[in-house]
Amino acid sequence: DANLAHGLSADSIYRYSRHLLLPSFGVQAQSNLLKSSILVVGAGGLGSPALLYLAACGVGRLGIVDHDVVELNNMHRQVIHTEAYIGQPKVKSAAAACRSINSTIQIVEHKQALRTSNALEILSQYDIVVDATDNAPSRYMISDCCVVLGKPLVSGAALGLEGQLTVYNYKGGPCYRCLFPTPPPTTACQRCSDSGVLGVVPGIIGCLQALEAIKIASDIGEPLSGRMLLFDALSARIRIVKIRGRSLQCEVCGENTTFNQQQFKDLDYEKFTQSPLSTSLQKLKLL
Amino acid sequence: DANLAHGLSADSIYRYSRHLLLPSFGVQAQSNLLKSSILVVGAGGLGSPALLYLAACGVGRLGIVDHDVVELNNMHRQVIHTEAYIGQPKVKSAAAACRSINSTIQIVEHKQALRTSNALEILSQYDIVVDATDNAPSRYMISDCCVVLGKPLVSGAALGLEGQLTVYNYKGGPCYRCLFPTPPPTTACQRCSDSGVLGVVPGIIGCLQALEAIKIASDIGEPLSGRMLLFDALSARIRIVKIRGRSLQCEVCGENTTFNQQQFKDLDYEKFTQSPLSTSLQKLKLL
Amino acid sequence: MHLTLEFGGGLELLCESVKFHNVNVDLPKGADKLSMRDLLAWVRTNLIKERPEMFMKGESVRPGVLVLVNDCDWELSGQLDTTLEEKDVVVFISTLHGG
Amino acid sequence: MHLTLEFGGGLELLCESVKFHNVNVDLPKGADKLSMRDLLAWVRTNLIKERPEMFMKGESVRPGVLVLVNDCDWELSGQLDTTLEEKDVVVFISTLHGG
Ligand SMILES: [Zn+2]
Ligand SMILES: [Zn+2]
Numbered sequence: 001d002a003n004l005a006h007g008l009s010a011d012s013i014y015r016y017s018r019h020l021l022l023p024s025f026g027v028q029a030q031s032n033l034l035k036s037s038i039l040v041v042g043a044g045g046l047g048s049p050a051l052l053y054l055a056a057c058g059v060g061r062l063g064i065v066d067h068d069v070v071e072l073n074n075m076h077r078q079v080i081h082t083e084a085y086i087g088q089p090k091v092k093s094a095a096a097a098c099r100s101i102n103s104t105i106q107i108v109e110h111k112q113a114l115r116t117s118n119a120l121e122i123l124s125q126y127d128i129v130v131d132a133t134d135n136a137p138s139r140y141m142i143s144d145c146c147v148v149l150g151k152p153l154v155s156g157a158a159l160g161l162e163g164q165l166t167v168y169n170y171k172g173g174p175c176y177r178c179l180f181p182t183p184p185p186t187t188a189c190q191r192c193s194d195s196g197v198l199g200v201v202p203g204i205i206g207c208l209q210a211l212e213a214i215k216i217a218s219d220i221g222e223p224l225s226g227r228m229l230l231f232d233a234l235s236a237r238i239r240i241v242k243i244r245g246r247s248l249q250c251e252v253c254g255e256n257t258t259f260n261q262q263q264f265k266d267l268d269y270e271k272f273t274q275s276p277l278s279t280s281l282q283k284l285k286l287l
Numbered sequence: 288d289a290n291l292a293h294g295l296s297a298d299s300i301y302r303y304s305r306h307l308l309l310p311s312f313g314v315q316a317q318s319n320l321l322k323s324s325i326l327v328v329g330a331g332g333l334g335s336p337a338l339l340y341l342a343a344c345g346v347g348r349l350g351i352v353d354h355d356v357v358e359l360n361n362m363h364r365q366v367i368h369t370e371a372y373i374g375q376p377k378v379k380s381a382a383a384a385c386r387s388i389n390s391t392i393q394i395v396e397h398k399q400a401l402r403t404s405n406a407l408e409i410l411s412q413y414d415i416v417v418d419a420t421d422n423a424p425s426r427y428m429i430s431d432c433c434v435v436l437g438k439p440l441v442s443g444a445a446l447g448l449e450g451q452l453t454v455y456n457y458k459g460g461p462c463y464r465c466l467f468p469t470p471p472p473t474t475a476c477q478r479c480s481d482s483g484v485l486g487v488v489p490g491i492i493g494c495l496q497a498l499e500a501i502k503i504a505s506d507i508g509e510p511l512s513g514r515m516l517l518f519d520a521l522s523a524r525i526r527i528v529k530i531r532g533r534s535l536q537c538e539v540c541g542e543n544t545t546f547n548q549q550q551f552k553d554l555d556y557e558k559f560t561q562s563p564l565s566t567s568l569q570k571l572k573l574l
Numbered sequence: 575m576h577l578t579l580e581f582g583g584g585l586e587l588l589c590e591s592v593k594f595h596n597v598n599v600d601l602p603k604g605a606d607k608l609s610m611r612d613l614l615a616w617v618r619t620n621l622i623k624e625r626p627e628m629f630m631k632g633e634s635v636r637p638g639v640l641v642l643v644n645d646c647d648w649e650l651s652g653q654l655d656t657t658l659e660e661k662d663v664v665v666f667i668s669t670l671h672g673g
Numbered sequence: 674m675h676l677t678l679e680f681g682g683g684l685e686l687l688c689e690s691v692k693f694h695n696v697n698v699d700l701p702k703g704a705d706k707l708s709m710r711d712l713l714a715w716v717r718t719n720l721i722k723e724r725p726e727m728f729m730k731g732e733s734v735r736p737g738v739l740v741l742v743n744d745c746d747w748e749l750s751g752q753l754d755t756t757l758e759e760k761d762v763v764v765f766i767s768t769l770h771g772g
Contacts, residue, residue, distance in 0.1 A: 161508070446672035
């Protein structure tokens with residue numbers, strides 16, 4: 001019997017039966033998922049739905065990185081957190097929610113800010129990385145780290161009433177720096193905390209990130225690599241556009257690059273982007 | 288002060304601050320949301336994310352209709368329910384989850400199957416209806432009821448690795464029957480329970496349903512009326528296509544229609560579509 | 575005439591599970607244009623491998639199938655009488671009811 | 674030459690918050706074609722109402738702005754040297770970092 005051959009327990013067969021029934025998914029894809037590990041960086045607006053759906057679908061090991069605590073002004077979009085967790089670490093709250101919907105998978109809590117000093121060690125433990133952060137230096141740091149470690153990166157962003165989504169560093173495709181070799185001016189780096197965001201917009205993008213991570217982990221379909229999804233909530237328009245491939249001149253993933261783990265560790269991403277990794281760490285410094 | 292003028296409490300101003308900051312949303316749209324009422328029919332794969340985001344964003348009164356109980360094989364996609372609620376009514380579980388993320392709005396539990404005998408009374412209590420059901424007779428019944436009552440209907444569907452979304456009966460736009468005057472053959476009406484569905488696909492469509500309901504309730508942007516979104520998860524393709532307008536010949540919303548509340552009550556939707564309203568009610572009959 | 579045909583919502587199952595078809599359709603004998611009526615007959619003969627009643631009813635598509643010509647409902651372009659042009663994209667999609 | 678220009682990701686704020694612009698751009702004097710280099714100069718003069726440094730740097734767009742010609746990254750069509758044709762759709766979109 002195919003299910004037994006893939007090591008699915010009777011409980012798993014029942015839990016995931018709607019996946020197993022699908023001819024284009026089935027036992028093989030579910031088995032791939034159960035053997036995979038995915039790290040979600042950020043348990044905020046994007047991370048909330050991404051984590052819920054990744055936990056529900058049966059990713060074998062699901063990691064969560066976040067150093068922040070739940071606040072009341074997160075609740076309009078960060079639907080993984082409940083009011084009862086206000087003031088507590090987002091990682092703890094998100095992990096509890098994931099466990100409550102799927103007690104059969106492994107949830108790993110990384111209650112720390114991702115930094116060059118710990119990123120290599122944390123990311124190396126996972127097959128796939130989901131960037132659900134909210135600032136430019138983190139996006140450069142995570143992409144560079146994924147290139148150095150050879151991990152595919154599912155990258156989503158949302159602000160105001162717009163969202164963007166693509167997959168970086170996947171099977172010879174471009175990395176974040178291939179698209180954006182030079183950091184934008186700091187005045188162009190708005191955060192949700194400064195400029196606002198309609199809560200359901202990161203909800204939609206976060207779900208799409210979960211889907212792309214599931215496709216890569218289960219090895220089905222065509223991931224959104226070399227393409228970018230652009231979402232405009234107000235006019236209900238979605239474009240999926242063709243973007244450049246890997247750049248031979250890319251400083252991090254190009255032909256003549258010398259970028260390695262040591263250079264990654266030594267790079268000051270806040271200086272590089274002239275922008276802080278985290279507003280709450282900044283708040284702490286000011287206190 | 289604009290916030291006070293719109294009757295927002297200090298707590299609400301803090302909770303919804305990321306919405307209030309948005310120039311294209313702001314105090315007026317948030318105030319419209321808080322005064323609105325939305326009914327979600329079905330607390331399953333589509334209803335789970337739709338309810339979470341509608342509760343989080345601050346819809347004033349949120350109704351849930353469902354007669355089913357939570358089962359383990361729902362958990363891969365119905366992320367509003369936790370394992371602790373297996374065997375309990377979905378309405379109870381979903382309402383508890385909504386309250387836990389937003390205790391300041393009103394959540395109404397309708398623990399019953401929607402039928403012609405109760406639909407008029409239930410739907411008439413809300414401004415907007417979200418169809419998150421899983422079968423053809425319910426879709427005809429809900430659309431007809433929305434036409435009779437003059438309510439906009441946000442309709443989503445998902446099966447396998449595909450999803451569809453549109454808004455019916457909105458400001459002179461088409462109703463479900465304008466598009467589908469004749470029910471499909473029963474062999475073409477597959478359900479997730481028969482054919483399977485990748486869990487995150489209704490997740491994406493359900494979030495998009497929440498967005499469209501929020502746009503209508505808050506009176507911002509262009510709702511997806513006269514257009515339909517077609518989503519293919521495997522190839523990561525999304526089309527938004529132009530569909531026909533209201534049909535003058537439509538039996539329910541057309542020029543010469545005589546369809547009214549009494550005719551609605553007398554219509555046998557299971558016979559009309561030759562398909563049962565609910566598999567679990569069918570199971571009960573067989574027992 | 576070169577056309578791109580796409581089947582979705584389960585209709586691809588009638589065409590050996592292939593969703594995208596780049597096809598070359600000849601004009602009917604003596605005709606100077608290709609209509610959707612002609613195309614449907616061509617599709618039924620050349621692409622539908624099983625259960626044709628799940629695709630067509632009479633000379634049109636069965637109830638519950640949407641037909642889109644260049645991302646636009648064929649009801650807006652004349653349904654069966656729609657005239658097709660070189661490189662048009664025609665989508666046949668079955669409406670979904672699941673959730 | 675008739676073009677559709679679209680601004681997104683916040684760049685619309687530089688054009689009085691208007692996202693879609695149907696424009697008619699004349700060919701430069703003595704030229705027989707319009708390049709993206711020409712179009713950028715035209716946009717800066719005719720559409721950008723404030724903070725032009727948020728849109729351009731030198732003769733190109735500022736870092737962090739993606740340019741798409743008919744839904745395709747301009748890096749694939751020659752960037753500033755891309756030749757535009759009648760009815761082309763050009764999108765300028767600022768990359769987002771929020772979540
Ligand atoms: Zn690169
Ligand atoms: Zn109608």
